[in-house]
Amino acid sequence: MKHCAIAGWGTALPDRTVTYGSGARTVTRYRIADDVSHLDMLATAASRAVAHAGIDAADLDLVIAACAAGVQPIPCTAALVTERVAPDARAAAFDVNSTCTSFITALDIASRYLEDGDHDRVLIVSGDVGSRFLDPGQRESAELFSDAAAAVVLTRGDGTQGVLSALQQTWPEHAHDTELRGGLSRYPAQQYADGDPADYLFDMHGRRALTGMLRVLPGFFARFWERSGLGLDDVDLVVPHQASGAIGLAMRRLGIPTDRYVDEVAAFGNSVSSSVPFMLARCLDDGRLRRGDTVLLCGTAAGLTANALALRL
Numbered sequence: 001m002k003h004c005a006i007a008g009w010g011t012a013l014p015d016r017t018v019t020y021g022s023g024a025r026t027v028t029r030y031r032i033a034d035d036v037s038h039l040d041m042l043a044t045a046a047s048r049a050v051a052h053a054g055i056d057a058a059d060l061d062l063v064i065a066a067c068a069a070g071v072q073p074i075p076c077t078a079a080l081v082t083e084r085v086a087p088d089a090r091a092a093a094f095d096v097n098s099t100c101t102s103f104i105t106a107l108d109i110a111s112r113y114l115e116d117g118d119h120d121r122v123l124i125v126s127g128d129v130g131s132r133f134l135d136p137g138q139r140e141s142a143e144l145f146s147d148a149a150a151a152v153v154l155t156r157g158d159g160t161q162g163v164l165s166a167l168q169q170t171w172p173e174h175a176h177d178t179e180l181r182g183g184l185s186r187y188p189a190q191q192y193a194d195g196d197p198a199d200y201l202f203d204m205h206g207r208r209a210l211t212g213m214l215r216v217l218p219g220f221f222a223r224f225w226e227r228s229g230l231g232l233d234d235v236d237l238v239v240p241h242q243a244s245g246a247i248g249l250a251m252r253r254l255g256i257p258t259d260r261y262v263d264e265v266a267a268f269g270n271s272v273s274s275s276v277p278f279m280l281a282r283c284l285d286d287g288r289l290r291r292g293d294t295v296l297l298c299g300t301a302a303g304l305t306a307n308a309l310a311l312r313l
Helices: 038-053 077-085 099-116 189-194 206-228 247-253 272-286
Strands: 005-012 017-020 027-030 062-065 092-095 122-128 148-155 162-170 237-240 294-301 305-312
Touching (some): 005 038, 038 077, 038 122, 038 148, 062 077, 062 099, 077 092, 077 122, 099 122, 099 148, 099 162, 099 272, 099 294, 099 305, 122 272, 162 206, 206 247, 206 294, 237 247, 237 272, 272 294
Antiparallel strands (some): 005 148, 017 027, 162 305
16 A cells, blocks of 8 residues: 545536536536636635645645646646645645546555655645637537546545555557647647647547447456455445546446446536546545545546556545
8 A cells, every 4th residue: 555645625616507408418517717717726626625634835745736738838737836825835846647537647646755755745636627628519529528626635644544556558549539739849839820720629539439448448447456456345436537428338347336436427527637536525525435435536538548546545
């Protein structure tokens, strides 16, 4: 076990919502206000997590921003969050990006720092404003994504809590199933006027991404269970990335029954990097997860990346 404990958590969800569909098939999506920035949302979630942990932000040792699309190319988003939330901290700050599973990757990394004794208090903040990158012409993605942010403060805990096992793998043959091509070195911003505007919008080949996910997940999870020495009976709750309405299909493929996992895609949509920590925070708030429980955080992401981490709370 890599010892770490969630000392505090916080979320930020826009007030503005849009609905799609009708009747029992209605879904709700959250949209950030025009006068609110991505950084505003991240800082709000981070500040709430620090306050919940009952610590002084100046005592943070490390800030990790785990977002799919950062605030700006340079400096790292973590530095900008630190400027807002913990300007007096003597903290390291860096970004981690495995798109939708960035939080899981960051949690794995943070647990290693804490276990090694390099840091004592780590802030992880995730969040994306997918609505500002969506192509309205791609209905399946335009009606899927929500804006949100979530953050946790990690400490070393009392020695009974921590990461039991983690596994991540990427299948690069699916690297272009979901992508946003423009804005950095491939298609720099100054080329926008003469380029293809579609390169600066999120592009998803949903069926191909779903097929790839369903193909790789059974083998990936078989490796995870074998490597961890755990089984489904050792897990109190599965908190998967809220990727799409196909979450139930993926869980059935993995043999995970309906009452053992969280599915709130209809109510909240896919909030990209904040999806997993946002749902984790909700479960901690409403009592679905308690001290001593083992939670499996998992999901797939652009890349195609699969991620799984078992955490004892």
